Amino acid sequence: MFPSNASSPVSSADCPDVNGAGQAVAHPVYTEQYNADFVSRWDELIDWSKRAEGEGPFFTQLLLQAGACRVFDASCGSGFHSVQLRRAGFDVTACDGSPTMVRQAKANFASRGLDIPTLCCDWHDLDPRQLGTFDAVLCLGSSLCHVFEEAERIAVLKRFRQLLNPGGVLLVDQRNFLAILAGRFSSSGRYYYCGKTAKVTLGELHDSLCEFVYTFADGARYCLRVFPILPVRLRGEMRAAGFVVKQSYGDFKTVYDPMAADFIIHQAHV
Numbered sequence: 615m616f617p618s619n620a621s622s623p624v625s626s627a628d629c630p631d632v633n634g635a636g637q638a639v640a641h642p643v644y645t646e647q648y649n650a651d652f653v654s655r656w657d658e659l660i661d662w663s664k665r666a667e668g669e670g671p672f673f674t675q676l677l678l679q680a681g682a683c684r685v686f687d688a689s690c691g692s693g694f695h696s697v698q699l700r701r702a703g704f705d706v707t708a709c710d711g712s713p714t715m716v717r718q719a720k721a722n723f724a725s726r727g728l729d730i731p732t733l734c735c736d737w738h739d740l741d742p743r744q745l746g747t748f749d750a751v752l753c754l755g756s757s758l759c760h761v762f763e764e765a766e767r768i769a770v771l772k773r774f775r776q777l778l779n780p781g782g783v784l785l786v787d788q789r790n791f792l793a794i795l796a797g798r799f800s801s802s803g804r805y806y807y808c809g810k811t812a813k814v815t816l817g818e819l820h821d822s823l824c825e826f827v828y829t830f831a832d833g834a835r836y837c838l839r840v841f842p843i844l845p846v847r848l849r850g851e852m853r854a855a856g857f858v859v860k861q862s863y864g865d866f867k868t869v870y871d872p873m874a875a876d877f878i879i880h881q882a883h884v
Contacts, residue, residue, distance in 0.1 A: 645711060648714050648715055656718065660809060665806065670866070673695065677699070677749075682749035690732070692715060693722040701728075708730050709735050711737065716733070742776050747782075749783070750778075750782060756787060756789045758771075762822075767843075771854075772855045775856050775857065785879060787880070788848060789877060790875050794819070818839075822842075860882060860883055862879065862881070863881070865877060
């Protein structure tokens with residue numbers, strides 16, 4: 615992966631689907647979407663305190679129930695879940711493919727006095743011979759949706775499986791694209807994007823692309839373009855990668871309205 619040189623806000627108009635030669639490209643490079651300006655405001659968007667309150671002990675309890683100790687946070691972003699889990703006593707290794715996010719995560723760890731091993735690595739390069747194996751792998755923040763091709767997503771899931779010890783658990787979350795594609799997009803602000811200085815809306819939307827637009831109170835606008843994978847399809851891809859899918863949750867609840875939840879979390883085992 616390569617760091618982006620972009621440093622200015624982007625919007626729908628700033629994210630064309632063409633390269634320098636004017637030819638259509640399949641999808642945007644996700645590292646370029648996480649430019650330095652956007653990442654510097656990521657924690658403002660999340661609001662760690664409010665997010666921790668809304669999420670509660672959900673992930674901690676799942677990992678404890680699974681008997682997990684050593685955890686690999688495969689899409690750590692600015693480090694929120696790595697911090698929560700490290701404070702809960704888990705042995706955490708943090709990883710992200712975005713250099714800007716890794717820098718932000720390291721700064722957040724240092725400011726909290728936490729020594730969390732952190733690496734910047736493309737998922738395809740994850741190697742248990744170098745990293746060792748883990749009791750749990752987390753891929754949160756709807757991060758797998760940055761991968762547009764089904765075969766590539768399955769290959770990534772297989773990489774995660776290789777990192778897991780026998781009986782290990784995989785936790786993957788995603789935006790609720792079932793509801794979004796049905797015209798029922800919501801961003802409640804109760805669980806994920808809890809900050810009050812930014813509004814999340816939709817830009818371009820169809821079966822092969824979903825664009826989220828983040829508009830801050832000072833007028834700065836950024837966008838993320840992802841593949842709108844349906845929950846049932848993602849569960850099928852997890853099975854294709856060799857996982858046993860145990861449970862899905864809507865906004866941290868076992869019983870939920872599949873057309874109302876902001877995020878869906880999938881729990882699987884090897």
